[in-house]
Amino acid sequence: MGARWRRLLLGATLAAVSLAIAAGGVVVGAASAAPQAPSIAALQRQVGADAVVDTGAETHPKLSATVGAVVRVGNGRFAIKTADGRHAVVVRPQTAIWIGKQRGSLEQIKRGDAVIVLGRVGPRGNFVARAVRVVRPAST
Numbered sequence: 415m416g417a418r419w420r421r422l423l424l425g426a427t428l429a430a431v432s433l434a435i436a437a438g439g440v441v442v443g444a445a446s447a448a449p450q451a452p453s454i455a456a457l458q459r460q461v462g463a464d465a466v467v468d469t470g471a472e473t474h475p476k477l478s479a480t481v482g483a484v485v486r487v488g489n490g491r492f493a494i495k496t497a498d499g500r501h502a503v504v505v506r507p508q509t510a511i512w513i514g515k516q517r518g519s520l521e522q523i524k525r526g527d528a529v530i531v532l533g534r535v536g537p538r539g540n541f542v543a544r545a546v547r548v549v550r551p552a553s554t
Contacts, residue, residue, distance in 0.1 A: 477532055477544060484527045491540070492523055494531070502540045503531055510545040523548055 482494030482501065491504045505511070511518045523529070528549045536542040 477534055478541075479530060479532045480541065481528070481530050484523055484525055484529055487520065487523050487525065490520070492520070494529060503533070503546070504536060504540045504542045505546070506542065509533075509543045511548070512546065513548045514550060518548065 480494070480496055480501070482496040484492055485495050485500065486493040490506075491502055493500055493502050505520050511520065511523070513522050523546070530547040530549065531541060531543050532545045533541055533543040
């Protein structure tokens, strides 16, 4: 599978996960009076805490998607809290970061942000991010 197809599959996966979260956010938002960030538990129910995406390529490692809340940012990485604990996420220069519908950077990620991270576990046990989507409540 060529690099172009892998990027296309990665983009399609992120779009599908974002759409699932957005659909859930509309339902949750309609039921509450004040806009709130979706809870981590709600996000995990929607996309699955440890959803695994098989790209179909034999030489390509499986990518994992995880959902959590940012608890610390700095030094080319950030830490997230998930239902099963705290995890370090390494952000590389080629990592695609999306804040809502716009491209972003690590410096724009804030403590308390809900994030969807797509990547793989690195050799040191850190989660190496391929793509990060920050989900913030819509401003009113």
